[in-house]
Amino acid sequence: MRIFFTGPTGFIGTRLVPFLREAGHQAVVLVRPLERVGGIPEADQVVTGNPMEWGPWWKPVAECDAAVNLAGESILGKWTPEKKLAIRESRIRTTRNLVDAIPKGRVFTLVSTSAVGIYGDAGDRVLDEDAPLGQDFLARVAQDWEAEAWQARDRGARVVITRFGVVLGPGGGPLTRLAKMTKRFLGGPVGAGRQWISWIHREDLCRAIRFLLERPDLEGVFNLCSPNPVRQIDLARTLGRVLGRPAFTPAPAFAVRLALGEFASTIVASQRMMPKRLLEAGFEFLFPGLEDALRDILKNKQIEM
Numbered sequence: 001m002r003i004f005f006t007g008p009t010g011f012i013g014t015r016l017v018p019f020l021r022e023a024g025h026q027a028v029v030l031v032r033p034l035e036r037v038g039g040i041p042e043a044d045q046v047v048t049g050n051p052m053e054w055g056p057w058w059k060p061v062a063e064c065d066a067a068v069n070l071a072g073e074s075i076l077g078k079w080t081p082e083k084k085l086a087i088r089e090s091r092i093r094t095t096r097n098l099v100d101a102i103p104k105g106r107v108f109t110l111v112s113t114s115a116v117g118i119y120g121d122a123g124d125r126v127l128d129e130d131a132p133l134g135q136d137f138l139a140r141v142a143q144d145w146e147a148e149a150w151q152a153r154d155r156g157a158r159v160v161i162t163r164f165g166v167v168l169g170p171g172g173g174p175l176t177r178l179a180k181m182t183k184r185f186l187g188g189p190v191g192a193g194r195q196w197i198s199w200i201h202r203e204d205l206c207r208a209i210r211f212l213l214e215r216p217d218l219e220g221v222f223n224l225c226s227p228n229p230v231r232q233i234d235l236a237r238t239l240g241r242v243l244g245r246p247a248f249t250p251a252p253a254f255a256v257r258l259a260l261g262e263f264a265s266t267i268v269a270s271q272r273m274m275p276k277r278l279l280e281a282g283f284e285f286l287f288p289g290l291e292d293a294l295r296d297i298l299k300n301k302q303i304e305m
Contacts, residue, residue: 008070013041019206047060052097161222193231195268198229199293200226221277226275226285
């Protein structure tokens with residue numbers, strides 16, 4: 001399968017592209033003109049262009065069998081009006097342009113990213129793919145993002161929406177920051193730590209995307225997360241145990257909100273997501289348990305301290 005990628009230089013793309021190439025697929029990656037050369041994963045074809053704008057990069061899409069849409073402004077950092085606009089527009093406009101580039105009249109698969117944030121702050125409710133959606137900023141962005149991807153059905157494409165949990169892996173993502181804090185005896189829960197965290201090992205995420213790409217009978221929404229979500233306090237304690245450090249110093253929720261503004265809602269929110277449809281389709285996790293996942297990621301000092 002020849003696969004077109006948006007956002008290939010991020011935390012997910014830099015592992016997913018080589019993972020799929022190792023499985024025998026070809027990769028065509030779209031990178032911006034000023035993107036760091038060292039951050040571009042090895043690919044069968046590198047295309048230069050801005051995914052938020054129409055351009056010659058559309059042509060290689062039509063020569064592929066599938067596309068994996070990973071592009072989007074990071075949600076990390078304070079949410080100024082400019083930051084919120086970038087978060088939204090980078091997802092909506094990129095997806096819209098990618099859908100417009102999909103060829104009509106032949107078999108094509110679009111795997112488009114979404115996120116656990118679509119469910120909002122759901123407390124202790126178990127969230128399968130049919131759960132009610134949230135109404136906060138990230139939830140609304142994710143809903144509009146998915147709506148753009150669904151338009152690919154009008155072009156005859158198979159559409160797979162992947163709602164990511166918190167992705168854990170070496171070389172980036174939230175685990176690097178958490179591990180550094182824990183190593184310096186600064187680890188601990190946020191607030192009471194009772195909020196649910198839906199997580200997934202990056203290798204299982206890559207395996208799940210390959211599984212969905214290679215199963216033409218599967219389409220629609222899939223939650224990509226471990227079947228064993230944990231409370232935030234248990235994440236802190238497990239990480240501390242793996243690193244041989246205590247993790248008992250709580251960060252008051254009000255202080256987190258004061259420091260981070262509206263972005264803090266993503267840290268104190270509770271989302272108990274389950275990969276119901278993925279499990280029903282027969283997918284098997286390599287790392288269903290948090291401690292095994294953390295020990296695998298942190299072995300051989302894979303995370304710089």
